[in-house]
Amino acid sequence: xxxxxxxxxxxxxxxxxxxxxxxxxxxxxxxxxxxxxxxxxxxxxxxxxxxxxxxxxxxxxxxxxxxxxxxxxxxxxxxxxxxxxxxxxxxxxxxxxxxxxxxxxxxxxxxxxxxxxxxxxxxxxxxxxxxxxxxxxxxxxxxxxxxxxxxxxxxxxxxxxxxxxxxxxxxxxxxxxxxxxxxxxxxxxxxxxxxxxxxxxxxxxxxxxxxxxxxxxxxxxxxxxxxxxxxxxxxxxxxxxxxxxxxxxxxxxx
Amino acid sequence: xxxxxxxxxxxxxxxxxxxxxxxxxxxxxxxxxxxxxxxxxxxxxxxxxxxxxxxxxxxxxxxxxxxxxxxxxxxxxxxxxxxxxxxxxxxxxxxxxxxxxxxxxxxxxxxxxxxxxxxxxxxxxxxx
Numbered sequence: 001x002x003x004x005x006x007x008x009x010x011x012x013x014x015x016x017x018x019x020x021x022x023x024x025x026x027x028x029x030x031x032x033x034x035x036x037x038x039x040x041x042x043x044x045x046x047x048x049x050x051x052x053x054x055x056x057x058x059x060x061x062x063x064x065x066x067x068x069x070x071x072x073x074x075x076x077x078x079x080x081x082x083x084x085x086x087x088x089x090x091x092x093x094x095x096x097x098x099x100x101x102x103x104x105x106x107x108x109x110x111x112x113x114x115x116x117x118x119x120x121x122x123x124x125x126x127x128x129x130x131x132x133x134x135x136x137x138x139x140x141x142x143x144x145x146x147x148x149x150x151x152x153x154x155x156x157x158x159x160x161x162x163x164x165x166x167x168x169x170x171x172x173x174x175x176x177x178x179x180x181x182x183x184x185x186x187x188x189x190x191x192x193x194x195x196x197x198x199x200x201x202x203x204x205x206x207x208x209x210x211x212x213x214x215x216x217x218x219x220x221x222x223x224x225x226x227x228x229x230x231x232x233x234x235x236x237x238x239x240x241x242x243x244x245x246x247x248x249x250x251x252x253x254x
Numbered sequence: 255x256x257x258x259x260x261x262x263x264x265x266x267x268x269x270x271x272x273x274x275x276x277x278x279x280x281x282x283x284x285x286x287x288x289x290x291x292x293x294x295x296x297x298x299x300x301x302x303x304x305x306x307x308x309x310x311x312x313x314x315x316x317x318x319x320x321x322x323x324x325x326x327x328x329x330x331x332x333x334x335x336x337x338x339x340x341x342x343x344x345x346x347x348x349x350x351x352x353x354x355x356x357x358x359x360x361x362x363x364x365x366x367x368x369x370x371x372x373x374x375x376x377x378x379x380x381x382x
Contacts, residue, residue, distance in 0.1 A: 020271070045271055079278040086283050095277035096270075107362075108369035149369035170274035200270075 018081045020045050020202040021066060021097075021171055026075035028065050035061045037226040038075070043171070046200040048193070050213045050234065052241060053223030059206040060102060062223070063173050066204065067099045068092040079171075094122055096170035100160045102179060108149025112140055115148050115159055119166035133162035136192070154185035161192065172196065174205040178212070190216050214238050291352045298345025305338025 021043040029035040035058045043049050053059050064070040065077060068089040076083045079097070099105075106115050119129045134141035137158045143151060148159055157177060164172060177193070178186040194216045197203055207213050214220060214234035222230040222237060230240055309331050316327035 020274075079281075080275045082278055082281075084278065084281055084283060087281050091281055095281060096274045103366075108366055149373060168270070170270055 017044065019043055019078075020047075020080060021204070022076075022078045022081075023062070023066060023072075024076045024078070026062070026065055026072045026077065028061060028070050028072045028075075030061075030070075034073070035226055036065065036072075039065075039223075039226070039228055041066075041204075041221065041228060043202050043204055045202055046197075047219060048197045048203045048205065048217045050217035050220040050237075051204060051206040051223055051228070052208070052213075052220060052237070053206075054208060057223040058226040059223050060175055061226075063099065063175050063204065063206060067097055067173055069099075093167070096168070098164045098167055098169035098172050100157075100164045100172070100174045100177070102175040105160050106148045106156055106163070108147070110148055112144045112146055112148055112151070112159060116163055116166060119163045122167045124166060124168065129166040132166050132168075136165065136195070137162050152185075153181045154189060157181065157185075157189055158192070161189075161196075165196065169201065172201050172203045174203065176207060177205065178207060183212075187212055211238060291348045291355075294344055294348030295352070298341045298343070298348060301341025301344060302338050303341070305334045305336070305341055308334025308337060 019042040021041075023039050023041040026036050026039040027034060039058070039062055041049070041051070041062065051059055051062065061070060065072055068077075068084075068087050068091075071086055077085050077087075079095075084092075093099075107118070113130075116129050116133055117126060120126055130144075134144075139155060140159060140162055143155065148156060151159065161174075174193070177189055181189070190212045193203070193205065193213075197216060205213055205217070214237065217234045220232065220234045220237035221228040222240060230237060232240075312327040312331035312334060316324045316331075319327065
């Protein structure tokens with residue numbers, strides 16, 4: 001694979017205001033193994049960016065770079081045009097970059113309320129955290145004293161999202177929301193994502209095979225072999241998705 | 255950009271974005287160091303070795319020397335000890351941080367796996 005593999009199907013915004021979050025030619029990996037080979041991603045204010053791709057494409061690593069958990073070995077990670085390579089994860093979280101991790105990132109042995117208390121680290125009061133969480137996810141209010149590990153998969157994801165949103169984030173990074181969940185539950189969760197998006201948050205959501213997210217997203221990208229190969233409108237990406245997964249996209253593979 | 259939330263009481267507006275932009279401007283950067291603890295540990299070991307060398311050299315230079323030279327060697331040795339102590343402190347601090355981070359991650363993963371096993375067992379019992 002040589003040169004820049006990105007293909008712009010639709011220009012996202014012709015006026016091109018400053019992106020809230022931008023990754024430019026990012027290379028990163030684990031130890032000596034490079035996983036990302038030049039990732040370019042622009043997230044505009046109030047935009048939902050769906051990053052799709054098969055297992056091992058580098059989606060979660062991209063999210064780890066965007067949340068400061070992994071430092072890029074090359075390229076620039078910037079927020080509002082300021083390069084923030086090397087920024088501490090907790091500083092990013094306090095500023096307003098929040099991650100909902102893959103596999104229901106909750107503390108299973110703690111109760112719903114105790115999990116929500118974890119969101120008070122940014123200085124938000126527990127009363128505010130509860131108000132915000134229960135207004136958005138009323139089902140959690142009914143189960144406030146229940147041990148989080150005994151909630152259904154969908155409720156656990158709601159709790160993870162509630163905890164993230166309680167910190168009043170400006171950028172939300174969601175990793176594989178649909179993992180291990182029934183399609184009807186996934187549909188309900190995406191309704192919540194759509195509601196959150198209407199509030200004006202900039203959201204990056206990554207998924208393997210989720211057509212549901214394309215209905216919520218403003219822009220979508222297909223990631224393969226550590227690069228975002230296609231960027232465009234969800235409708236166009238939906239058409240491209242199958243051929244990209246099956247390797248019929250005409251792109252050379254490593 | 256100012257839209258009402260599902261709850262209707264809260265507003266995510268450009269004010270939040272401006273606040274975010276301000277906070278990003280204030281962010282302190284560490285210069286892209288991929289592993290600050292590893293760097294800290296290396297500095298600790300390095301300073302420890304330098305401190306020990308200073309102490310040994312001071313000891314050797316003080317042997318059979320005049321009182322004035324011995325006084326200089328003593329001061330140098332004291333500096334060596336201080337450098338060594340700083341090195342040891344750096345090493346302990348960074349090694350502990352690395353170990354505790356690893357321990358915490360392991361604990362969380364084990365806890366999660368155990369709960370999932372427990373839920374699977376309960377679900378299996380419920381099916382019977």
